[in-house]
Amino acid sequence: MLLSIGLPLIIEKLVLIVVVVMSSLVIAMYATFAERKVAAIMQDRRGPNRAGPFGLLQPLADGLKLFFKEEIIPNLSSKFLFILGPCLAMLTAMMTGAVIPWGDKVHFFGRDISLQIADVNIGILYVFGVVSMGVYGIMIGSWASNNKFSLMGGLRAASQIISYELAMGIALIALLMTTGTLSLKEIVQQQQEHWYSWNIIKQPLGFLIFLICAFAECNRTPFDLPEAENELIGGYHTEYSSMKLGFFLFAEYINMFLSSSVMVSLFFGGYDIPFVNDASLAESIGTNWVALIHAGVFLFKAACFLFLFMWVRWTIPRFRYDQLMNLGWKILIPLALINMLATGAFILLQQNNWHF
Amino acid sequence: MQALTNRAQQVERKPMSLLERAYLPAIFRGMAITFGHMFKKRPTINYPEVTRPFSPVFRGLHILNRDEEGRENCTACGLCAVACPAEAITMEAAERSAGEEKLYREEKYAAKYEINMLRCIFCGLCEEACPKDAIYLSETFAPANFQRKGFIYGKDDLLIPHPITEPEAHAKAKGGRVSLK
Numbered sequence: 279m280l281l282s283i284g285l286p287l288i289i290e291k292l293v294l295i296v297v298v299v300m301s302s303l304v305i306a307m308y309a310t311f312a313e314r315k316v317a318a319i320m321q322d323r324r325g326p327n328r329a330g331p332f333g334l335l336q337p338l339a340d341g342l343k344l345f346f347k348e349e350i351i352p353n354l355s356s357k358f359l360f361i362l363g364p365c366l367a368m369l370t371a372m373m374t375g376a377v378i379p380w381g382d383k384v385h386f387f388g389r390d391i392s393l394q395i396a397d398v399n400i401g402i403l404y405v406f407g408v409v410s411m412g413v414y415g416i417m418i419g420s421w422a423s424n425n426k427f428s429l430m431g432g433l434r435a436a437s438q439i440i441s442y443e444l445a446m447g448i449a450l451i452a453l454l455m456t457t458g459t460l461s462l463k464e465i466v467q468q469q470q471e472h473w474y475s476w477n478i479i480k481q482p483l484g485f486l487i488f489l490i491c492a493f494a495e496c497n498r499t500p501f502d503l504p505e506a507e508n509e510l511i512g513g514y515h516t517e518y519s520s521m522k523l524g525f526f527l528f529a530e531y532i533n534m535f536l537s538s539s540v541m542v543s544l545f546f547g548g549y550d551i552p553f554v555n556d557a558s559l560a561e562s563i564g565t566n567w568v569a570l571i572h573a574g575v576f577l578f579k580a581a582c583f584l585f586l587f588m589w590v591r592w593t594i595p596r597f598r599y600d601q602l603m604n605l606g607w608k609i610l611i612p613l614a615l616i617n618m619l620a621t622g623a624f625i626l627l628q629q630n631n632w633h634f
Numbered sequence: 635m636q637a638l639t640n641r642a643q644q645v646e647r648k649p650m651s652l653l654e655r656a657y658l659p660a661i662f663r664g665m666a667i668t669f670g671h672m673f674k675k676r677p678t679i680n681y682p683e684v685t686r687p688f689s690p691v692f693r694g695l696h697i698l699n700r701d702e703e704g705r706e707n708c709t710a711c712g713l714c715a716v717a718c719p720a721e722a723i724t725m726e727a728a729e730r731s732a733g734e735e736k737l738y739r740e741e742k743y744a745a746k747y748e749i750n751m752l753r754c755i756f757c758g759l760c761e762e763a764c765p766k767d768a769i770y771l772s773e774t775f776a777p778a779n780f781q782r783k784g785f786i787y788g789k790d791d792l793l794i795p796h797p798i799t800e801p802e803a804h805a806k807a808k809g810g811r812v813s814l815k
Binding site: 320592 | 665667668669671674676678680
């Protein structure tokens with residue numbers, strides 16, 4: 279089994295990769311559109327409605343605009359790193375999608391095809407590793423611009439992401455103690471039985487900490503200090519133009535979508551359809567249709583999270599930098615530690631049949 | 635220090651309670667407010683498709699009126715040009731020759747009638763000065779133009795369409811307010 283990598287498997291995985299990459303790009307495109315629409319309706323405006331029906335072609339117009347803009351590389355910048363920055367940001371943003379189970383499996387050409395690119399047994403660790411890499415894109419890009427404001431933005435991004443990653447990791451440890459596995463697929467499968475087997479019920483505090491840290495990791499309001507436009511112009515992408523700027527902006531939305539997906543798989547049952555017994559549903563309408571519904575349910579849950587990201591952005595003002603650091607180090611990390619200790623104590627007591 | 639008005643209020647500086655320091659209740663309240671705004675009526679009007687109705691006293695572009703037989707009312711008396719505070723109106727008078735009775739109502743008519751829309755302040759004094767009901771301010775406004783000379787409106791821009799040969803265009807230009815005598 280270990281070495282049975284045949285041509286069909288490679289083709290199957292390649293198709294899956296292309297589909298996942300394309301769909302996360304399209305979803306990120308329409309997330310930019312949704313962001314503008316959500317902002318508009320929350321501020322009693324109408325939002326973009328001129329390009330195509332309901333303005334649905336607006337993201338295409340925005341993308342075309344970015345492509346046609348002049349590409350400027352500052353004279354005194356470090357050119358290789360300047361180009362590497364946005365590439366790295368985009369690359370790391372896309373890589374997270376590899377371990378997320380988008381659905382259970384489909385049955386085509388006599389083969390069971392898992393709707394997950396790679397079911398690695400350290401899935402969630404891989405996600406953490408890739409997300410931590412994401413800060414390099416921002417740091418390299420900001421440093422290579424040779425601009426004080428960019429550098430400030432990059433420094434802020436780096437220290438913010440590193441600070442919040444700690445709390446995020448500790449919150450996750452508590453979750454992993456209850457699941458007992460690092461594989462995202464198994465975590466999702468454990469949550470399939472009932473809606474109350476979703477991890478949000480077991481780890482509400484852990485979820486809250488994870489959510490707050492996810493906002494910080496994605497550089498979203500109220501933690502968008504790296505690109506605080508009224509103090510740092512554009513932050514780390516001040517010097518960027520054309521599609522390199524587009525890559526940075528796009529990477530933010532892809533990150534948003536993928537962190538929503540991670541939260542859905544970790545805490546909200548992944549592709550689980552609430553109140554429905556999936557096994558009996560699969561018997562009545564066939565595996566492939568169930569897989570389609572699963573993927574739809576997953577995307578719906580992720581879309582709800584995307585909406586939450588936007589909703590929060592258009593509600594809450596930005597933190598001050600010392601408040602940000604206070605929240606991260608003095609509140610979230612102790613809370614996450616307490617959550618972890620409480621979870622550990624609970625599990626030990628449970629294993630000991632509630633005797634001290 | 636004595637307060638100048640009775641509106642001054644003491645700022646409350648007592649330390650925040652634990653619930654207030656947790657921020658989350660306040661954040662949820664804020665999010666409820668923004669969520670509520672999603673269902674509010676939006677005041678925006680989709681401009682080119684929908685237009686706001688003009689007020690009944692709106693003073694827009696001028697039109698030169700015709701009577702119900704389609705003859706021009708203007709006799710080039712010059713009272714509008716005299717009344718105009720911005721000196722936007724110029725005209726040249728001519729005498730009606732035989733056979734032109736269907737074109738002009740009186741024996742004298744304006745051969746040239748120009749209003750410089752860059753000078754005009756749309757005060758409506760020309761409308762009030764006119765003894766022949768010949769000039770009215772309509773419900774439209776001057777569209778943008780690339781050149782200055784595009785804003786000097788001659789007779790062909792100002793004259794209302796013929797009421798008999800082009801009744802629909804005439805009714806549209808007439809709007810709801812211009813009375814024809």
